[in-house]
Amino acid sequence: MKLRIRYVFSFLLVIFALSAQSQIKIGEWREHLPYQKAKSLLTGGENLYCLTESGLFSYSLSDNEIAAYSKTKGLSESEISAIALVESSQSLLIGYESGNLDVISDGNIHNISAIKNFNLVENKSINSMTANGNFVYLGTDFGIVVINLDKMEVADTYFIGAGGEKLVVNDIKINSSAIWAATDQGIFKADLSSGNLADFNNWEQEQGISEYQRKCEHLQFIDGDVIVSRFVSETASELYRYRNGSWSNFFGSLDRIYSIRNINNSLWVIQAGKIRIFNSNGIENEVLEYSGITEMHDALVVDGRTFAADYQKSLQEIIGSRANQIKPDGPLSRNISNIFSAAEQTWAVDGGVTASYDGSGEKAELFLFENQEWTNYSKENTPSFSNKSDLLRLTNNKRDRSLIYAASWGDGIFVFKDNEYQVNWNFENSPLGTKGISGMDSDSDGNLWILDANSSAPVKILSPVGEWTSLSYSTLANRADMQKIVCLKNGDKWVLNSPEQALFAFYENGTLSNTDDDALASFFVRDENNSSIGSKVYDLIEDEKGDVWLGTSSGVAVYMNPGNIFRTGNFFAYQPIITIDGSTQFLLGTESVNAIALNGADQKWLGTANSGVFLISENGDEQLVHFTNENSPLPSNTIQRISVNPGTGEVFFVTDKGMVSYKGAVTAGTESYNNLYVYPNPVRETYHGDVVVSGLIAESTVKITDISGNLVMEGKSGGGQFIWDGKNFNGSRVHTGVYLIFCSNSDGSKSKVIKLLFIH
Structure with missing residues (x-):
């Protein structure tokens, strides 16, 4: 036995x-x-759990x-409360806080949900499990x-x-x-x-x-x-x-x-x-x-x-x-407060701020996911993090993408270059105040725009050569509730304050030293009938076309011409309209949208407070995917942050119960075909998944032919990838042989051919 x-x-x-x-x-x-x-241990066979x-x-x-x-x-849930091994049936039992129970036996996972479904007001958590023969007694x-x-x-x-x-x-x-x-x-x-x-x-x-x-x-x-x-x-x-x-x-x-x-x-x-x-x-x-x-x-x-x-x-x-x-690889915390992706890196932090805008006291830690593994920065390997706390905001430098900025609530901004710590800008060596950094973003020239909380000059700018500028705007002065700043492609800056407060936009007119000639606007989100769209705004992002998308308490609002904010006349947002199961409705009009992120095809991932995450089309008129904790490994339907890794297409979802990621089919387009490749290559006879052509210029035309030049498949890439199911136009798996993959950009000025060995 x-x-x-x-x-x-x-x-x-x-x-x-x-x-x-x-x-x-x-x-x-x-x-x-x-x-x-770690809370508890048990042994079974040659394994320790x-x-x-x-x-x-x-x-x-x-x-x-x-x-x-x-x-x-394959487990049913994520909140595990107890484990046990049953020798008589050779089973591993996993109990959950909800009362749910998984039994792993003979390589299969059996779920027993009766306790979870009991009609009880009391909590149903499984606290312990003890076997007696082939019966298990659960302490709940x-x-x-x-x-x-x-x-x-x-x-x-x-x-x-x-x-x-x-x-x-x-x-x-x-x-x-x-x-x-x-x-x-x-x-x-x-x-x-x-x-x-x-x-x-x-x-x-x-x-x-x-x-x-x-x-x-x-x-x-x-x-x-x-x-x-x-x-x-x-x-x-x-x-x-x-x-x-x-x-x-x-x-x-x-x-x-x-x-x-x-x-x-x-x-x-x-x-x-x-x-x-x-x-x-x-x-x-x-x-x-x-x-x-x-x-x-x-x-x-x-x-x-x-x-x-x-x-x-x-x-x-x-x-x-x-x-x-x-222990397994992973970040040091599951309470991720912010996440940021660039190139093939994803960065995360876990600091916090209380309702009264004091730091939560989370020790300064920074987490990097790259090359399929996590690197954790803490005071043990980054001495400058000693006695520092609450890293809250992340961004990179759009001119030098090897520069990463991690901003804290009270301890300034920590700068990393090529994954190595460089400097900590704070009140001692810069104009930054002592309260905290509410937001930051880089413009295309490499200037870092910073929201400095509780400051009379709430906007700070750090130039690529290390020079500082301070801007005073009365609307933002001495505020602690600023949340996010976004540098738009047209040069405007939009500021998201606390969810129920007005948004603020400004354009410095190319004269950083003079705010008198700046264009300013403070506004609530309204439609063309001057009706409010949501009482709260939770997220703000600019898409590839230059439209501004807002996540609100009543779905999504979009400004198609954000540059008109400073012009006289009406300036309004619209709510995308979508048809689902024959019903036409505002896009997530009854949902609170906490987070918005773009993939390489300008499609939008929308994270909600209660209904999981949605992937919608570029214009918001088609629902492509809807993940919940019932139909996917999402640990919770409360989505707090989303970040899409542009280089890999991996989509990171931060929930109130931890972080998971999903490998999307779309990556960001490249500027050339220098890094074009196809995988798997060769395609073995036992492989029946997708063949991925990666490293494409956005909207590339992709044609796949056999070695004789017969076309077997063609199409366009949404971003930097093209997905092929290994079948021809008739839906049949292609024969064994060498195949040529021809790739060209939209105007035909750039092209490249690569080879693929396919085994039927």
Whole structure:
């Protein structure tokens, strides 16, 4: 039996590991989650499983392979609350905060949604899972649920409180005679021989502990005794022992206990900075402390190797006096506040601002995704981030795209060139104030335009040669609620303030030192009938045609001629009209649109507050895609930010529950065919996906012929890619041979031919 278990769980690991390592294809997804905050561990076969605040991953003890488990790999949800391994059925169980349950067995994922669908007002989170034969007992926020793994269904539900009261059950343990439950109201027990455990009368509350109704968190058996850890405060716990029918204090007052384990018939008590090891009589035999591990939440010993789950540093293998970190690749935070993409890079930050416009205190960290992996900048590798906080805004220099700017709330702007830190502009070495940077954008000349919060000169400009200019506009002066500045192609600058406030636009007229001749406008978003379009504005972006798109509380508003803002007469926005299922309506007119991003074909990705994300056509009159957390790996329908990587076509979605990305079919067009290529090449007989021609000039004509010159397919690229399904005009897969791909720009002035080997 043990050999079979080891084989099955190793097989599961391979499934997840392979998909995690490979570059994603068009139409595929991947998650971008942090795995620092490790909470619990378990072992199965040759694998160690680590549950973190953001997700689950496994570590192969034989070959050191790391694999992440997520919605992109087939799981039902993203908010995992408990995990368990069931030896009898060779199953990995994954429980969720919603009450949903996934059972992974024989390489398949089975979902049991009955708890999630229970008609209960109470929370349904699965807090713990304990197997007894082929039945699994789930400790939930309302009681105990029994799962029959043979039938993959709920077998029973126990409401164990007095009178059938619903109780939060934190842990369950089963011995030969009884089932024990640690709840928010103490310890409850039922004899297995008592018959109907769904009858609350068969459950007893253990009253032999002083203040017996206090919250208990963990249970463990050792030498026939029952050990309980009881919550006292966020910093303190107590241990009690049940022996020969009576309770006693197992040990004096202790620092907060995060887990208790029976390891080699010793009681391991896991605390933040140490492991205390007791024998069954409460004698402390050893205290283990490890340098650098300060927030330990769990620990295990597997084949003589010691592992710890640290809430700051993820899974750690302890070797002598040192610890090695083990975790999947990812950014350091899932609370991404801003994201920016350029070339083939995507940058992200996680700072925050409170409702009163004070910094949230998030330590300064910057995350870069490039070449399929994350590079994290923190005080450990970027000393200038020490004692700095709340990076909030990101942009690059449009003239020198190797320059990246990361702006903070209170600590100025950090400049990186070619991924290396250069300088921190702040109140000590520049005109920047001390409050924070509300927004920034670069114009085509390489000037960085900055919104300086709570300043009498709220607009600052940093020239490419390092010269500073300050502009005073009374409308923006001394404001902390500015959100975003966008430099338009026509030279105008638009400023988005707090969602319910007016927008502001200005044109400096080429005289930075003189604001008297500037054109200024402050305005709310209205249509041609002077009716408001949405009471709030959340995002502002300029598309490739020069139109300005706004995400509002009532869908989308578009200014087709933004340069008219400074002219006399009517200046109004319009709402795109779209037909869906025969119904003509304003584009997302009933949705709050939080985020807008463009792909290489000028199509718009629209992120909403409650309904996921939409891809619409260039003009907004056709819905192309609609992703939700029900039909895609999106962890949530609340979309906060979107960024499209122009070089790869990968679309990053920031939600309130973490970040995922989707490989779109469109990349940005290039200026030449110097980097033209096709993949996969060769196309093997076993491959039945899309063939991608990449590195194209936008709107290229692409013709594919066989070696004799017979045309098998032709079309136009939307951006920098052309997608071919490997079939001819008749819909049949083309024959084995060498194919020529002819590419030319719209006026025929540039062209190139590349070859493709196709195996039928």
